[in-house]
Amino acid sequence: MRIENNKLAYKALLVFRLAFLFSILHSPFSISFAAVANNRIQEAAYILALGGDTAKAELLLGTALDLPGVLAGEKLKAHLYLAKIAEAKGDSFKAIEHYNFLKNNSQNVSLAYMAANKKKELGAAKEKIKIANIKKPEKKNAEELEVQREARFANCSLEGELHLAQRTVYNCPDNSLHLVSKRNEAEPLSIPFAGQPAKVFLILDGIFLYSENSLYFHSLSNGLRPYIWRRTTLEVQDIKEIGDKIYILDISGNISLLNKNSGELVSVTKSDGEKFFKPGVGLIGTYQKNGGISVLDTLLNNLWDYQIDGKIDTAIAKADSVFFYLQDGNSEVLYTKHYQKLTAPDSPDFLLEFESGNALAWYNIAVRENGDSAWQRAVIYGARKNELSSLIFAEYAKRIGAKWVKYLPVSSNTLYPNMFSDANRLFIYDYGSQNLLKLFLETGGADGEIPLPRDRKYTLKHTLPSSPWLVLNSGYWLSLFSLKEQRTVSFEMPGLPFDFLHSRDSIYVGLENGFVLKYSTPKMRLEGARKVSSAQVFLSRGEKGIYSLSQRKVSLLSSEMLVNKEFNLALNGVANDFKSKNGLFAVVLEDGRVQFFSEAEDFKQIGAFSVPSSVASIELLEKSGKIYALVGEANQVLSLYEPSGTRIWAFKSNGSAAMQPILHNSHIWLDQDDSIVAIDVNSGKVVKKHDIFGSGASISIFDNTLYCFTPEKLLYAFPL
Numbered sequence: 001m002r003i004e005n006n007k008l009a010y011k012a013l014l015v016f017r018l019a020f021l022f023s024i025l026h027s028p029f030s031i032s033f034a035a036v037a038n039n040r041i042q043e044a045a046y047i048l049a050l051g052g053d054t055a056k057a058e059l060l061l062g063t064a065l066d067l068p069g070v071l072a073g074e075k076l077k078a079h080l081y082l083a084k085i086a087e088a089k090g091d092s093f094k095a096i097e098h099y100n101f102l103k104n105n106s107q108n109v110s111l112a113y114m115a116a117n118k119k120k121e122l123g124a125a126k127e128k129i130k131i132a133n134i135k136k137p138e139k140k141n142a143e144e145l146e147v148q149r150e151a152r153f154a155n156c157s158l159e160g161e162l163h164l165a166q167r168t169v170y171n172c173p174d175n176s177l178h179l180v181s182k183r184n185e186a187e188p189l190s191i192p193f194a195g196q197p198a199k200v201f202l203i204l205d206g207i208f209l210y211s212e213n214s215l216y217f218h219s220l221s222n223g224l225r226p227y228i229w230r231r232t233t234l235e236v237q238d239i240k241e242i243g244d245k246i247y248i249l250d251i252s253g254n255i256s257l258l259n260k261n262s263g264e265l266v267s268v269t270k271s272d273g274e275k276f277f278k279p280g281v282g283l284i285g286t287y288q289k290n291g292g293i294s295v296l297d298t299l300l301n302n303l304w305d306y307q308i309d310g311k312i313d314t315a316i317a318k319a320d321s322v323f324f325y326l327q328d329g330n331s332e333v334l335y336t337k338h339y340q341k342l343t344a345p346d347s348p349d350f351l352l353e354f355e356s357g358n359a360l361a362w363y364n365i366a367v368r369e370n371g372d373s374a375w376q377r378a379v380i381y382g383a384r385k386n387e388l389s390s391l392i393f394a395e396y397a398k399r400i401g402a403k404w405v406k407y408l409p410v411s412s413n414t415l416y417p418n419m420f421s422d423a424n425r426l427f428i429y430d431y432g433s434q435n436l437l438k439l440f441l442e443t444g445g446a447d448g449e450i451p452l453p454r455d456r457k458y459t460l461k462h463t464l465p466s467s468p469w470l471v472l473n474s475g476y477w478l479s480l481f482s483l484k485e486q487r488t489v490s491f492e493m494p495g496l497p498f499d500f501l502h503s504r505d506s507i508y509v510g511l512e513n514g515f516v517l518k519y520s521t522p523k524m525r526l527e528g529a530r531k532v533s534s535a536q537v538f539l540s541r542g543e544k545g546i547y548s549l550s551q552r553k554v555s556l557l558s559s560e561m562l563v564n565k566e567f568n569l570a571l572n573g574v575a576n577d578f579k580s581k582n583g584l585f586a587v588v589l590e591d592g593r594v595q596f597f598s599e600a601e602d603f604k605q606i607g608a609f610s611v612p613s614s615v616a617s618i619e620l621l622e623k624s625g626k627i628y629a630l631v632g633e634a635n636q637v638l639s640l641y642e643p644s645g646t647r648i649w650a651f652k653s654n655g656s657a658a659m660q661p662i663l664h665n666s667h668i669w670l671d672q673d674d675s676i677v678a679i680d681v682n683s684g685k686v687v688k689k690h691d692i693f694g695s696g697a698s699i700s701i702f703d704n705t706l707y708c709f710t711p712e713k714l715l716y717a718f719p720l
Contacts, residue, residue, distance in 0.1 A: 036313050037074045039325045040064040043316055044081060054085055056316070062160075063314065076102060083118070092122045093182060153178065159200040162207070165220055169207070171200055177209065179224070191218060191225060195475075201239040208246075210236040213457050215248065217263060229263030232454065234433055237412070240276045240284065242298060247284060249273055251411040252433035255286070257300055269300040272384065274412045277315035277322055279336035287312050287324070288412070290712075291357050292384050295336065307357030307381050308332050332356065357381045363392050375399070376693045380712060383407035400691055403705065403717040404444040408437060415711045416657050419700040420463045422483070426707060428715070429460050436483075441703055444717060453479055453488045462500040462507070469521050471507060473497055478509065480524060489524040493517060499578075501539035501546065508546055508557075510537030516548050518561055528561030538578035540585065542599045549578045549587065554603055567603040571595060581620035584627045584643065588615045594629060596643040609645030612637075616659040623681060630668065632659030638670060640684065649684030657696025664701050664720065671697040676708050676718070690718050 044060040061078045064070065083098035099122070102115035156172040167179040167189065177191040177200065194212035201208040206219040209227075215236055216227040235251040241260065248256040253273060257266040271294055273286025283303070284296045291308035310326040317323075320337035344354050351361035359382040366374035375396055382392035389407065397405045410417065411432025418429040425447055428437040434454050438447035452458065453472065458479060462471035468483035478497065479490040495511035502508070506527065509517045514533040519526055533550035540547050545564075548555045552575075556565040573589035580586070583599040584606075592614050596607040617632040628648065629641045636653040638661060653659065655673030662669045667678040667687065673695050678688035694710025701707070706718040 036325060036327065036329060037064040037067050037070050037078075039329070039331060040067075040314070041074065041077055041081070043323065054089070058082065058085060060316065072105070076105065083115075087118075087122070091182070096122050153180075160202045162202060162220070164205060165224075169200065169202060171198060177207070189224060199236055201236070203239075203241050208236075208239050213454060217246075217260070228261070231258070231263050231265075234411075234454070235413075237274055238276045240278075242284075245298065247276065249276055249286065251413060252430075252435075253409065253411075255284075255296075255300055257298075267300050269296070269302075271296075272409060275315070278317040279322060280317075280320055283336070285315075285322070285336070287315055289327075290380055292381075293324075293334070305384065306334060307355055307359065307384065308334075309352075309356035309362075309377065309381075359385045359388050359392065363388065363395075367395070370399075372691075379405070379407075379693065379714070383713075400716075401718070402690070403442075403719055405717070406439070406444045406715045408709070408713055408715050410437070410713055416696065416698040417709055418460050418463070419698060419707060419709065421700070421702040422468060423703070426702065427483075428709065431459065434458065439715075441705065444715070450483065450486060452481060453490075461497065462502065464502050464507070464521065469507075471500060478519075480507070480519065480521065491519070491526060494529075498536045499539045501541060503541075503546070508539050510539045510548060510550075512536045514550060516557065516561070530557065530561040530563065532557075532563065538575060540578045540580040542580050542585065543583045544599065547580070547585075549575060554585075554597075569595075569597065569603060570605060572608075577615065577618055579618055579620050581627055582622065584620065586618060586620060586629055586643075588618055590614070592633075594618065594631070594641070596629075607643035607645055609641055609647070611639070617661070619661070619663065621663055621681075630661060630663070632656075632661060634659070638668070638679070638684075640681070651679055651684045651686075655695050657698075660699075662699050662701055664706075669699055669701070669706060671699055671708065676706065676716075690716070692716055 040060045041064050044057040047057045061082050065075060065078050079098045079101045083095050083102065086095035086098060096119050099115040099119040103119060153170045153172065156170040156178065159169040159171050161168050162179065166182045168182065170178045170180065172178055175193055175195060179189040191209065193209055198209060198211040205221070206217060207224065209216045209218065213232055215231045215233045217229050218224045219228045222228065233248065233250055236248055237251055238249045240247040244260045246258045246260045248258060253271045254268055255271050256268045258264065259266060271286050272288055272292055273294060274288045275286065277285040277287055279285035279295050282298055284298060285293065287293045289311050291310055291312055293306040293308065295303045297303060308324055310328060310330065313325045313327045315322050315324050321333050321335045324332045324334065326332065345351060348361055348364050351358040357377065359378060362374055362377040362381060366378045378392050379396050382388045393405050397403065408428060410428065410430045413432045414430050417431065420427050421441060424441060426439045426441050430437060434452045436450040436452060438450065439445065440447055456474035456477060458472040458474045460470060461473045470481040470483065472479040472481055476493050476496060477490055478493055479488050481488045493511065495513035495515055497509050498512045499510035500507065505520060505522050507519045507521060511517065514531050514535055514537060516530050516532055516537055517526065518528045532548050532555045533553065535551050538549040544556060546557045548557060552569050552571045554567045554569060555563045558564050569587065571587060571589065572593060573591050575587050576590045577588035585597045585599060587595050592611045594609055594615070595605055597603040598606050611631055611633050613633045613635040615631055616634050619630045621628055621630055627643060629643065631639050631641060636656060636659065637650055638653055638659065639650040640648040642648065653670060653672060656671050666681050668681055669676060669678055675692060676690045676697060676699065677686045679685065680687045692708060692710055693714060694712040697708040697710045699706065699708045701720065704720045706720055707715065709715045
């Protein structure tokens with residue numbers, strides 16, 4: 001069922017070229033195609049050559065243009081196809097847009113000349129149209145309207161077209177959707193929303209708009225304003241419409257079935273899907289980037305699952321089959337109408353012919369050959385099979401010397417989650433679903449979930465190790481969440497938070513507008529506030545108390561939020577970080593320079609050094625009674641410096657997600673490509689290494705165990 005080079009679509013592409021007299025495309029740029037964009041453009045050409053669905057062809061071409069790193073030649077081909085489609089449909093405005101792109105970007109003289117003539121010809125045709133009412137101003141020609149529209153919506157995202165309303169939809173930074181009429185551009189319609197980012201899903205008779213944890217339905221039946229209904233929900237990944245039913249796939253994988261007209265919830269089910277596809281009449285399909293496919297009926301009952309060996313980029317449905325285009329440029333076709341009627345072969349040797357990502361088959365290969373690639377497939381694909389996962393993960397953990405390995409069903413946008421512990425359990429913060437996953441530290445066994453507040457889009461800013469409190473932030477709102485009582489107290493702040501610091505029973509917040517706030521955790525209330533400057537405030541703790549740094553001035557704050565002392569620092573630039581240890585303070589500047597000051601000597605500078613690139617992280621550590629700076633640079637170099645500026649050693653990293661090393665005894669642990677390494681603090685040499693699947697990881701150490709979570713959603717526990 002795998003299609004390696006899609007020869008049929010390529011032949012259809014040649015037919016389509018001849019049909020449209022594309023002789024000018026025989027230039028050098030037409031030869032070079034990136035795999036994924038190439039597949040989409042070929043599929044569009046195949047549909048057009050057979051007289052198929054023009055809308056689907058436009059969608060394919062549009063998504064090809066949206067791919068990151070799409071080549072110039074691919075863009076030119078896609079715009080030329082779109083121009084011809086628009087011209088055939090009589091949509092001169094859209095055709096002019098595409099011909100204008102070709103005119104301005106093509107290096108081929110004949111193509112640029114043709115595009116310029118087409119643009120002029122279509123523009124002239126539009127100029128002949130007069131407005132009947134002489135009291136109205138004369139309609140501007142297409143080129144002038146195009147220039148005005150391009151200028152007005154230059155910073156907006158084009159979402160698509162509401163075909164029934166004949167309006168083009170733009171998502172703009174002014175927190176509004178602007179709907180421009182193709183018949184009369186002088187009368188735009190605007191739909192405001194709460195805040196960015198906002199997601200827009202266009203259907204035949206309306207707009208679904210997701211913003212600030214809410215989903216709104218705007219219907220053409222009432223002129224799109226106001227909205228018909230609103231529902232609080234997690235971030236929406238995809239929407240599918242079937243009759244009067246709407247299926248909502250959110251970031252946690254939940255699929256909600258709603259009544260389209262009322263927004264009333266009919267049913268909900270849990271899935272691992274990240275995107276919908278259309279498997280056939282009366283069916284709902286989901287897929288995830290790791291190749292997992294599920295098919296359900298319209299009441300959300302699971303019918304069957306399938307696993308592709310590879311990462312899916314997109315899916316295109318055709319009759320009773322679906323083409324899955326993979327990120328490596330290959331494709332696989334699944335005949336959805338017949339698949340559930342087939343019986344899997346008894347012999348493991350034939351399982352991959354039946355299902356290219358069959359977990360049992362890859363597990364057998366992994367045990368037999370002991371290769372990393374087979375083990376990775378067995379682990380990733382086996383996570384979807386409850387009857388196999390415990391066996392596969394136990395064998396895999398034994399192979400790599402881990403206590404245990406678990407697959408965690410976190411949201412697709414949770415790549416490097418925060419982890420913390422209360423000495424008995426490990427907590428994983430799932431940003432997308434606004435949940436805390438609880439696991440037992442020793443066994444990795446699941447211990448349920450804790451739902452976090454969802455009235456706003458919060459992010460976890462700080463955890464308090466000495467007490468069960470979380471600090472959540474959403475814009476000007478600060479929320480203190482009690483893990484023990486699972487309750488929240490929220491405060492509206494007089495500015496946006498910039499830095500956080502905790503003491504035994506208090507939380508200090510430095511704001512961007514120069515304020516420092518102090519909150520009591522036992523009493524859950526604001527204890528005091530002090531304006532120390534008019535710019536962003538850093539916070540750090542010294543031997544004598546809490547210090548703020550802003551506009552080159554350090555202030556010692558009392559428990560009553562009074563300024564006890566102030567010190568002016570001779571900084572050689574703008575501060576970017578502020579760290580302290582044992583009375584020694586380090587200020588990181590934006591240009592990569594680090595300056596050191598002594599608290600005991602009234603913040604006298606005692607040393608400085610510069611690093612070649614910007615500082616990604618800095619930690620002060622004590623070794624043999626002396627303080628050193630461990631600096632992670634943006635160029636993936638980890639170095640140990642003395643405050644005087646002497647570099648003790650440098651380690652060239654490879655593939656660290658955030659250059660955030662963890663110090664444990666005499667080792668510095670750092671994530672790398674497909675591994676976690678321990679660097680000796682004295683020599684800077686790698687002395688231990690643990691292999692993992694996934695590039696980069698979140699790392700934490702609790703109770704002499706190293707925990708790391710990878711973008712493959714795998715949680716590892718290695719004994720130290």
